[in-house]
Amino acid sequence: MELLNKVHEKLKEHFHGDIESAELLYDYPVFTIQKDRIHDVLKFLKEDEELNFHFLTDLCGMQTADEKQLGVIYHLHNMPKNYRIRLKTFFDINKPEVATATDLWPAANWMERETYDFFGVRFKGHPNLKRILNVDEMDIFPLRKEYPLEDQTRVDKKDEMFGR
Amino acid sequence: MTKKDTTYSINKEVIEEKEYSTLNLGPTHPATHGIFQNVLKMDGEIIHDAVPTIGYIHRAFEKLAERRPYAQITPITDRLNYCSSPINNMGWYMTVEKLLGAKIPKRAEYHRVIIMELSRIADHIICNSVIGVDTGAMTGFLYIFQWREKIYEIFEEICGARLTTNIGRIGGFDNEWKKAAWDKIHAFIAEFPKALKEFSNLLERNKIFMDRTINCGPISAERALAYSFVGPNLRAAGVDYDVRVMNPYSSYEDFTFTVPVGTQGDTYDRFMVRQHEMWQSLSIIEQAIKKMPEGPMHADLPDFFLPPKEQVYNNMEALIYHFKIVMGETDIPKGEVYHCVEGGNGELGFYLISDGGRTPFRLHFRRPCFIYYQAYPEMIKGIMLSDAILTMSSMNVIAGELDA
Numbered sequence: 001m002e003l004l005n006k007v008h009e010k011l012k013e014h015f016h017g018d019i020e021s022a023e024l025l026y027d028y029p030v031f032t033i034q035k036d037r038i039h040d041v042l043k044f045l046k047e048d049e050e051l052n053f054h055f056l057t058d059l060c061g062m063q064t065a066d067e068k069q070l071g072v073i074y075h076l077h078n079m080p081k082n083y084r085i086r087l088k089t090f091f092d093i094n095k096p097e098v099a100t101a102t103d104l105w106p107a108a109n110w111m112e113r114e115t116y117d118f119f120g121v122r123f124k125g126h127p128n129l130k131r132i133l134n135v136d137e138m139d140i141f142p143l144r145k146e147y148p149l150e151d152q153t154r155v156d157k158k159d160e161m162f163g164r
Numbered sequence: 165m166t167k168k169d170t171t172y173s174i175n176k177e178v179i180e181e182k183e184y185s186t187l188n189l190g191p192t193h194p195a196t197h198g199i200f201q202n203v204l205k206m207d208g209e210i211i212h213d214a215v216p217t218i219g220y221i222h223r224a225f226e227k228l229a230e231r232r233p234y235a236q237i238t239p240i241t242d243r244l245n246y247c248s249s250p251i252n253n254m255g256w257y258m259t260v261e262k263l264l265g266a267k268i269p270k271r272a273e274y275h276r277v278i279i280m281e282l283s284r285i286a287d288h289i290i291c292n293s294v295i296g297v298d299t300g301a302m303t304g305f306l307y308i309f310q311w312r313e314k315i316y317e318i319f320e321e322i323c324g325a326r327l328t329t330n331i332g333r334i335g336g337f338d339n340e341w342k343k344a345a346w347d348k349i350h351a352f353i354a355e356f357p358k359a360l361k362e363f364s365n366l367l368e369r370n371k372i373f374m375d376r377t378i379n380c381g382p383i384s385a386e387r388a389l390a391y392s393f394v395g396p397n398l399r400a401a402g403v404d405y406d407v408r409v410m411n412p413y414s415s416y417e418d419f420t421f422t423v424p425v426g427t428q429g430d431t432y433d434r435f436m437v438r439q440h441e442m443w444q445s446l447s448i449i450e451q452a453i454k455k456m457p458e459g460p461m462h463a464d465l466p467d468f469f470l471p472p473k474e475q476v477y478n479n480m481e482a483l484i485y486h487f488k489i490v491m492g493e494t495d496i497p498k499g500e501v502y503h504c505v506e507g508g509n510g511e512l513g514f515y516l517i518s519d520g521g522r523t524p525f526r527l528h529f530r531r532p533c534f535i536y537y538q539a540y541p542e543m544i545k546g547i548m549l550s551d552a553i554l555t556m557s558s559m560n561v562i563a564g565e566l567d568a
Contacts, residue, residue, distance in 0.1 A: 026262060026501045056392050058502075058513055060528040065519060073515070075502060075530075079389075079405050086502065107392035110538045118226070133219035133567060142227055149231045 003083055004029035010051060015041055030086045038072075038089040039099035045076060045085075046104055053078050053085065059101065059111035061119035063093070067145050070096045070119055093144075100125040118143035184212055187549075191220050195553045197294060198563035202540075202552075209548050214541040218534075222567040229527040233492025234260050235334060235468065237527070242328035244529060245565040248287035248508035249329045250279045250319065255505035257334050258413055259514040262501045264334075264465065271459040272336035273415040274452045278349070279322070279331060280414070280505075281445040281452075285356075286315040287508030288396075288438040288445075291560040295435050296367055298554045299376045308363045314352055321345035335469045336462025353450060360442060368439065374432060381543045381555030382430035391539040394532045395510020396437045397559055401429030407506040414505075419451045431551075431558040438560075467494040492522055509533055509560055533565040 001024055008022045011031065018041070020032040033041050045053045053076035062071045074087040091098060100123040101108040112123045113132040120141035123129055131138065140147055190201040199220040205213040225240050232240070241252040254276050261268060289312045293305040316326040321344045323331040332338070367373045383393070388401040398405055406423045408416040424440035426433030462469050466485050475482035488494055498520040504513040513530030536559065544552040 025499065028502055030500075055389055057504075057511070058515060058528070058530040060515060060530075062517065062526045062528075065525070073528075075513070075515070079403070079410070082410050084502075105392065106390050107535055107538065110534065114534075133222040135219075142224065149227055 400426035
């Protein structure tokens with residue numbers, strides 16, 4: 001809670017109006033940032049002397065439950081002080097574009113490629129944005145909810161009795 | 165067609181165009197210990213550039229997990245870093261327990277510590293003995309590898325499986341460990357130090373081994389942090405980051421151990437860090453056995469924990485729970501958590517978003533291998549091909565974890 005307030009104060013000072021929400025989920029402060037400002041926020045958090053989130057723990061994509069938006073989630077870490085926060089940004093699924101973080105962390109390179117591979121998020125400014133785990137010929141983005149895991153024409157798995 | 169000017173005057177400097185040869189290392193090559201492909205641009209035997217291709221054993225774990233009940237995701241985690249699958253299992257259980265807000269009894273946590281440290285030793289045995297093999301020292305590998313087998317026998321006594329263990333349950337363990345398992349653990353603790361000492365004597369101060377590994381594939385602490393290195397590879401570069409100390413989970417705060425740190429981040433340092441971690445793991449296991457508290461082996465989570473068989477046959481509630489668990493009919497509260505454990509290769513994270521259903525809405529594995537393997541081309545630039553092989557094995561890149 002302390003960390004949440006501290007980061008929130010700092011962010012409000014510099015990015016007033018770009019923070020869509022700030023909350024504490026379990027032990028993690030979580031901020032939702034406007035997608036046009038996400039790169040500035042990441043850069044600020046990395047370079048700020050007090051917060052200094054110098055380590056990109058994780059970067060991954062997600063799709064919102066209404067299937068209309070995609071999101072990118074960043075987990076940042078300040079090792080000496082052991083601060084961990086999570087940043088999220090959401091954008092329209094028909095225009096999935098967000099600025100790359102590869103200029104801040106080279107580690108973001110493959111993680112962004114993975115996110116592109118599975119969700120089709122196009123990272124502007126990425127040096128080599130192509131598929132990484134799936135075959136190059138694939139023309140879908142498999143982790144989107146519109147592609148169900150199993151063939152939906154199957155009837156033997158439909159189980160009304162247990163309400164699945 | 166343009167004709168090249170082949171006449172050179174005596175004063176004109178002759179500029180030779182350098183030609184590089186392309187070498188395909190992998191995907192299946194005995195020296196790469198897994199399915200990795202690297203297209204190398206070679207200048208003689210010096211590597212000029214490398215382009216890794218990954219994904220050869222991609223199994224769509226994150227998509228699979230979206231259709232599975234929580235208990236059935238454990239076998240998926242087994243197959244991430246299959247050299248130390250119990251750590252992955254425990255990490256996954258702790259993630260779900262965090263989401264549920266469950267309180268796990270100390271006794272179960274201590275058992276988890278023992279099993280995690282055993283698998284850490286198994287993981288490091290594989291990595292270090294293979295470093296030895298890649299430098300040409302087969303002996304150490306032959307001596308120490310039977311101890312990995314003994315660890316697998318312990319797993320077998322506890323859960324019946326060896327490699328893909330699926331050990332324990334959400335909430336603790338299914339049973340008290342059998343006497344046979346404890347006997348094997350005690351025998352392991354008594355005899356393994358001797359074997360490890362022998363292995364250390366063979367390699368640690370061996371002139372040939374040191375000449376071969378020191379300054380081979382180094383990475384500085386700044387670059388390692390920029391590439392999000394974790395675990396032994398980051399510690400070899402001189403950063404003392406260990407999840408067990410930084411964010412203690414499963415009662416790790418109860419034990420005293422040191423975090424070995426290297427200085428140069430080269431192959432030798434990575435080897436030595438793993439070597440010392442094995443000693444620390446042994447000490448943690450000893451402490452856990454000595455301090456083992458009494459109490460139940462699992463938390464009070466009837467929704468996740470199979471009831472005893474005799475109750476299933478005689479008691480309606482137990483039968484209902486048994487059925488619900490087996491069919492995967494338990495709902496999980498809404499929420500999102502990130503939990504990380506110190507795996508064999510460092511911070512193994514589980515980012516779980518639950519929408520309140522029976523399966524995760526989204527599950528993302530933070531796989532340390534996948535993230536730090538992208539530094540490999542930078543690390544092998546300008547070194548010999550045989551050193552590149554050594555660098556890869558000392559980074560302990562596991563194909564299962566890399567490709568998910």
